[in-house]
Amino acid sequence: MTERSKSSLRGIVLDEQVMFTLREMSQACGVRTELVVEMVEEGVIEPAARQETEWRFYGDSLVRAQRALRLVRDLDVNWAGAALALDLLDELEHLQNR
Amino acid sequence: MKFKDYYEVLGIERGASKDDIKRAYRRLARKYHPDVSKEGDAEARFKEMKEAYEVLKDPEKRAAYDQFGENWKAGQDFQPPPGWQREHSFSGAESFAGPGQFSDFFESLFGQARGGGFSFRTGGRRAKGEDINAVISIPIEDAYRGASRTITLEVPEADASGAVARRRKTLNVRIPEGITQGKRIRLEKQGGPGFGGSPPGDLYLAVEFEEHPYYRAEGRDIRLELPVTPWEAALGRKVKVPTLGGPVDLKIPAGSSSGKILRLKGRGLPGKPPGDQYVELAVMVPPAEDEKMRELYETLEREHHVNPRAKLGV
Numbered sequence: 121m122t123e124r125s126k127s128s129l130r131g132i133v134l135d136e137q138v139m140f141t142l143r144e145m146s147q148a149c150g151v152r153t154e155l156v157v158e159m160v161e162e163g164v165i166e167p168a169a170r171q172e173t174e175w176r177f178y179g180d181s182l183v184r185a186q187r188a189l190r191l192v193r194d195l196d197v198n199w200a201g202a203a204l205a206l207d208l209l210d211e212l213e214h215l216q217n218r
Numbered sequence: 219m220k221f222k223d224y225y226e227v228l229g230i231e232r233g234a235s236k237d238d239i240k241r242a243y244r245r246l247a248r249k250y251h252p253d254v255s256k257e258g259d260a261e262a263r264f265k266e267m268k269e270a271y272e273v274l275k276d277p278e279k280r281a282a283y284d285q286f287g288e289n290w291k292a293g294q295d296f297q298p299p300p301g302w303q304r305e306h307s308f309s310g311a312e313s314f315a316g317p318g319q320f321s322d323f324f325e326s327l328f329g330q331a332r333g334g335g336f337s338f339r340t341g342g343r344r345a346k347g348e349d350i351n352a353v354i355s356i357p358i359e360d361a362y363r364g365a366s367r368t369i370t371l372e373v374p375e376a377d378a379s380g381a382v383a384r385r386r387k388t389l390n391v392r393i394p395e396g397i398t399q400g401k402r403i404r405l406e407k408q409g410g411p412g413f414g415g416s417p418p419g420d421l422y423l424a425v426e427f428e429e430h431p432y433y434r435a436e437g438r439d440i441r442l443e444l445p446v447t448p449w450e451a452a453l454g455r456k457v458k459v460p461t462l463g464g465p466v467d468l469k470i471p472a473g474s475s476s477g478k479i480l481r482l483k484g485r486g487l488p489g490k491p492p493g494d495q496y497v498e499l500a501v502m503v504p505p506a507e508d509e510k511m512r513e514l515y516e517t518l519e520r521e522h523h524v525n526p527r528a529k530l531g532v
Binding site for chain 2: 127128129130131132133134135148150179182183186187190191194195196205209213217
């Protein structure tokens with residue numbers, strides 16, 4: 121939800137302090153829930169607690185899911201390729217910040 | 219509008235084969251994809267490449283485009299010839315998602331493609347407007363205490379007749395305190411407008427920190443290199459150290475050397491728990507610029523008998 125506060129928009133930071141349901145994930149990504157499920161099964165994203173009946177995802181999973189979808193759509197990689205690319209990009213960013 | 223030379227965009231010849239085109243696009247896409255590339259104009263360049271590929275990979279569109287031949291140069295003023303719309307009708311673009319996806323040039327030639335738009339893998343019209351991804355660059359101080367920043371975006375819009383225009387939208391956004399480098403802020407419904415009654419897309423702002431003269435951020439921790447004199451390091455002295463919350467005193471332990479790292483707990487970016495500030499000592503050797511200094515150094519030289527290069531065998 122985006123609130124207004126003294127004419128300043130307040131968004132939400134996509135980190136471990138925020139969680140999304142499966143439905144919210146698919147809506148935010150603009151895809152069917154089946155596709156989000158596929159991303160979990162292919163190991164692209166991980167739900168916060170797998171064993172629970174209702175999946176919840178941390179905020180950074182939404183970022184990862186959207187990046188993966190763009191890579192698959194634009195670079196024609198498969199899920200494994202997208203996951204690998206994202207892991208390497210994360211590591212690269214981590215190293216560059218040191 | 220301006221003519222776009224799609225062959226030039228992909229760096230290929232006019233007679234290029236389908237394979238050449240695919241290879242060229244793949245190679246450039248890997249390099250300039252906004253999720254992969256750090257180049258400033260990656261997003262704009264990538265959109266251009268995608269559009270070029272969209273046209274050249276489709277035999278129908280390519281044939282229609284090739285009609286203009288080499289007579290046209292990129293950047294020239296261009297209008298589709300009269301009767302173009304009547305003579306040509308194209309099947310929907312595969313990756314079409316809404317207004318703003320393609321340039322005015324593309325829309326003028328292939329715009330009827332909007333009729334059967336498909337969104338990614340759902341096989342139906344996209345449920346909402348396009349998401350906008352932007353980067354916002356802030357000073358580290360803004361991350362420390364929070365701030366309000368104004369950003370300007372170019373938002374595509376389609377009017378009732380389907381003509382696409384680009385509108386500038388200015389937003390005032392709250393940067394929360396304690397935000398770290400690379401985190402994204404989601405502003406629901408602040409993205410591209412929806413069409414056909416669908417809701418607008420969302421806006422995602424990726425936060426980047428501007429380079430600071432002496433602070434470096436790593437998550438919530440701050441790193442700083444602290445110059446100290448040889449006597450401060452040898453004797454152990456209390457010195458003032460800058461932190462985001464203001465200068466604090468730090469006791470340099472006696473017998474310190476360059477590279478020693480001291481931790482100021484909780485002096486990094488706020489959070490649960492707050493980050494720390496790590497101070498790395500860098501011993502600066504003041505030059506022997508006058509007689510007095512020279513004498514002092516020579517006294518030390520006379521009195522000091524340990525070879526620092528002993529371990530190197532020399």
